[in-house]
Every structure is written in structure tokens, then in C-alpha cells.
Amino acid sequence: MENRYRDMQREVHPDRFSTGTASEQRQSMEMATRVNEAYRTLRSPLLRARYMLELDGGDVAAETNTAMPREFLMQQMGWREALEEAAEARNAKQLDALDAQVGAELDATFADAELALDGRDGVTSTSLVRKLMFLDKLREEIGAAQERLEN
């Protein structure tokens, strides 16, 4: 995929049309933007899962539907509290440990989501992809907290 991405950018990238007409430049920019977006989607497991789900007609309804299983929400709350505590205490070790825990949960959920998507199980896939989105967001926040600690 990486090679294919580079080959496509070699063809369409605006630098290839730097001496071209304004229309060529505009169109090459649009095309190169799409190629970048496609590569980003396919490279990120979460975006790829979401994209595959949407191809199958599924919809994660991220903006409107935030209902999640109670058990999962409890776990999320626990992790978020741990994050706040570690950030407050400026405890890098705790942050790293939390990052590892959430990372392991992400990996496990990805494995489940992969099976569900391959089995075209729309209901299970949707709920797993939504779970992935929560976990990904949490991990991003852990990363931000780690960064603040370093500066």
C-alpha cells in the first residue's frame, strides 16, 4: 500500500505540475488531497474499520448516538479517573501504565472488530467500531497528558 501510495503521488502531486496551467495545478491539488486522505484512512486501523463499516452500509452515527453498554462506560470512567489522577500527580509511570492498558484493550477490540467486519456482522461491527472510537480518543488524551508532563 505504501508503494502504491507513493506511485500515485508521483503521478498526481502538484509539484509535478509546477510548470503546468492553473487548471492542471488545481486538479492535481484536488487529486493529491484525495490520495492523501485515502492513504490516511487505509493506514489507520480505526479509520479503515469505520470506512469498511460504511461501505457495508453501517453508520457509527458518531455525532448523535453516544449510548454505550453500561459495563464499557464504567470501565471508561475508571480509566478517565486514573488519567486525571496521574496527570494531577505528574506521575509519568502511571501514565505509561495506563497507556499500555488502553493500548492492549484497543488491540483486543481491533481483533474482535476484524472478525465481525469479515463476517459482515453489521450490528456487532458497529458497536465495536464505536468502542474503538472511544478508546482511541482516550489514548489521544493520555498522549496529550504525557506531552504536557515532558514540557
Next chain:
Amino acid sequence: MALLQISEPGESPAPHQRRLAIGIDLGTTNSLVATVRNSIAVVLNDADGHPLLPSIVRYLADGSVQVGFSAEAQQARDAKNTIVSAKRFMGRGLKDVPYPENSPYDFVDAPGMVQIRTVAGVKSPVEVSADILRTLRVRAEASLGISPGAAAGGSDAAELYGAVITVPAYFDDAQRQATKDAAKLAGLNVMRLLNEPTAAAIAYGLDNAAEGIYAVFDLGGGTFDVSILKLSRGVFEVMATGGDSALGGDDFDHRLFCWVLERAKLAPLSDEDTRLMLSRARQVKEDLTNHVEARFNARLSTKEVVDVVVNQQDFWDMSQTLVAKTLAPTRRALRDAGLAAADVKGVVMVGGATRMPHVQRAVGELFGQVPLNNLDPDKVVALGAAMQANALAGNRSSEEDWLLLDVVPLSLGIETMGGLVEKVIPRNSTLPVSRAQEFTTFKDGQTAMAIHVVQGERELVSDCRSLARFELRGIPPMAAGAARIRVTYQVDADGLMSVAAREATTGVEASVAVKPSYGLSDGEITRMLRDSFEHARDDVHLRALREQQVEGSRMVESVRAALAQDGDLLSVEERAAIDAAISVLEKSMAGSDHRVVKAAIERANHATDAFAARRMDRSVKSALAGRNIATI
């Protein structure tokens, strides 16, 4: 003579039509200009054989200007009128100026950017930079055999096609715009602003046929950048970049200066003595690279003599916090790239300040390997810029076939309720990039929405840089939260940004091309241009005509090349329409009205729109078709 010539898009149609292009490293301390000759990038020296031009400009009462060594020689005698490190003031307000108390300048806090009052009038950092760029342009023209100010517009006279100018990767939009404005003032056609560490990676990668993941650690006179790149089969892909646009060798000089002041128990210094002490500090810093101790010796205007011995360990101790400030962005860049230090195959050191042994050691420890110092850290950026300039000018040959994929250095966001920033395009997104996000109204019956575009990593709008504001009006009155407003950010390969907002139910739209509110206004630029032309006894109107003629001949040339390659995509009628538009354009270029040329260019652009789309489809199809048997 070749009977049949096949050329790829972006390749020169005929070797003898090589376009003259240059790369410029506009540095805080020194600047350089380079070009590609016979496929090899070379730095162009001045008449005395110096490759470096000190980035120092002195303004004299008679209106004349000294740039480089002649200005440097006078800096301690005429500190107020001799501007050093102007790059640190580009696109910056007075509050951003480092240690104004130790600066000899008479700062004027102008609304756009800080300015400096000199004996020749108030000067913007943009004008100071333009004077440096102009000196380099003249040097390049002399060594490339271009007669000064050669006119384009169909004539055969050699002209300078364009320049690539490097900027710190961590420069924000205002600083980039200021650099572009300076180039415009200096009469340069800027093909691209290129990030300094990326330029270094190009020079290093092409020279060493490097493959794999490399880090570029670039500590210059006033700025620090670090970039992580993946080099693979001729594609330079920036994975992450980070830095500090206000950290460089100057800060090490300043530490040493303060340390000596304290040791020698000196009374407050005059501007001239401050300048003298700072340049001595720089000398001592450089001496300490290869010696365990150095003597700080200066005779002040008060007849006081400063004589202090500084040993290496003292210097390292006093500047250790500065070194630490380079390591945090480096770790962040690694994390953004999703890599560990051990994944990095080599660390390329760039910028004069990386010569300091304690910087080398800290970087070596972080990456667990000895940094690469086999390139001249002063020249590598200019060389890489020249290579990119050569490629953008369409001079690349098939063996120089490489491509650069750079990233957005700072996140781009939008102001939301409570003065918070919502990121729309995260830092390190590959260019060109476009992202959309949906927002809604927060009051019942709200008919307009203010959109505030900001740049930076912080969560509060007040901690980020404001880039643009505009309003979307005509939203139909609805309940709060019912309207769906899609805001789209687009950044092109040049890093130029545009923002559009659209309400889904009515389709009302508003958009803005972002020109940073922190740069200079068009009016100010026009005034400076006029001033500089008056100085050069040039004519604004003639200049505009020349610019349009150059643009026109580029257009004619590229359409001809496209027709030669893909003319089969057109019907006879379509071909005739394009030919007609081109012939009108050529006629207009022979005239003397720049507006007529401009209009003809626009018509020709319009006439070739559909043709360009079909050519792009063909390119993509060929990429999708994969390799043919012969090349597997």
C-alpha cells in the same frame, strides 16, 4: 536531432530550455544562494569567494544600504542602524522579541509586525530581509550570466525563472507570509517556501542514496527544527516535524553574555557595547567547540576592559537548559511519527549551532547513535533548496526523479464556545490536505456564524495565533442546534490555506483565502514596492507588465507541452478553441497593458480546464494500471 521526444509532466520539454532556478537559505546569522549545474547542486560564492553572506544590513543616512560583511564590520560602531538576526522579528510583534532590553534597536510597535527606527527611516523586518535577498539575487544573476532585470515575455534573454526559499519548519503562517513578502520586494518569483530540515534531507538523501527513516536536527542561529522523514525509492516523506521558532545559537550567545556581565560586574552597557559583547560571546562560544577554555576579552567604549576566562564545562552548565529545550520537541516528533529512537537509521545534523559538543552529545544520547556530520551544516539547506528549485522549474531529468511530501507543522483549528480551540487539521498531516467538520448554532433563530481560524497546539484561542476571521450569513432561523454548518479547511502543497463554510439546508456559503492577520497588509507591501522601485529608478507599471508576460509565456509553454503529449484527448473543435485562446494570449503579450495580458491568461486557463481534467484522469489511470512487463 531527436525525431520524437517523450516527456513526462514536470519534465523539461527540451534540454536547451533549461530554466534558471535558485535555492536560498535565508538564515538568522548567514544566508546563502545555490543552484543546480550539470545535475550537481553548488553554492554560489560572492566576488571575493565567500559562500556565506552574513544576514546583517546597515542603513546609512544618505539612503544607501550595506549588506553582509561590510555591515558586519560596522555593527559595534553603528549598532542602532545595523540590523542583525532580523529573521527573529519576522511576523512578530514587540512582545515576541527576545531580550529587547539587550537589543540596541529603537523598536516601533507597529500593528502588523515590530519595526525598527533607523537613520534612513523606519524599517520592517520584511524590508531588511528583502535587502538580504536582493543581494543574493544579484549575486546569482551575475554568476548565472543573467543581465540585471532581464525582461521575459517571449524574448530569448536568460532570466531568473524562480527561487525556492527555505524557512524553519516550525515557522507559523505569519512568519511564512512575511518571508514571501520579502521575496516579492526583492523581485524574486517564489516557487515554494521549503522547510529547512526537509531541504537538508533532500540534499543528504540524494547525495547518499539514503533509504529508511532519518531524523534531521537543525539548530540554527535563531530557530530550532527537528523532522523525521522516511526516504523510500526517491520519495521523501516527512512523517513528523517539531521545533521552537525562537531558539537558536543566539540564545547560547546571550547566556554567555549574561554570565560574563555578572562575573565582570559591569554597569549597564551602551547599545554599542552590548553589540560588541554579544559578538564576542559568539566568538567565545565558537572557540569552546574545539578548546577546553577561551578568553572573553573586550575593551568597552567606557575604557573598561573585560577579561574573563570561560571553560567548556562552565559554558555547558550555563546552557544546559537550552539544550534540554531541543530534546522535548525531538521526543514529541518521534511520538507523532509513531516511532522509537531506535527506529531512526541516521540523525543528520544541520545548522552552525549543532557544532557545539554538548549538543552533539545530547542528540547522540537521545538517539543512541553518533549523529551524522558529513555534510557542511552551513550549506546543506541551500543545496537542498536548489535541488527543489530545479525540480519545480521543470528541469528534472529521469535520473533525478524524486518527490517530496511535506506536512503541516502546526495544527489548524477553529474557535468554539468559551474561547476553546477545536482542531480541524492536526499537525503533521501530509500536504495537500482538506478536512471538514460540522458545527451548529447555539441560539434559537441565529442567522450568522463567526468563524475564527487559528493556528497552534494549545487549547485556548488566546494561546494560539489568529489567522483569519469571517462570517457566514443568511442561515435560516432555526432552533438552536438544528442548523448544520460544514466548515472545510484546505491547505495546498505551498502551505496556503483557504477556509469555506456552508450551511447544509440552504446551501449558503462563505469562504476566505487565509492571509495571516499578523503579516503586512497589501497596502504596506505596495508602498514598500513603490519605495524600492523609486530607489532603483524602476517603473511599477513596467514591472507589472513583465510579471504578466512571464506568467503568459509560462502558460503558452505549458499548454504547448500538454498538447504535444496528450493532444489526442481533444476533438478538432476543442483543439481549435485552445489554439485560438493561446494565439490571443500571445498577441496580448506583445502589447503594453498588463491588464489585457492578465485577462488573456484567465481566458486561456478557462479554455484549457476540461483538457487538464482529462489529462489528470489519464495520469491516474496509468498509475492504477501498474507497471508494464518491461519494468517488473
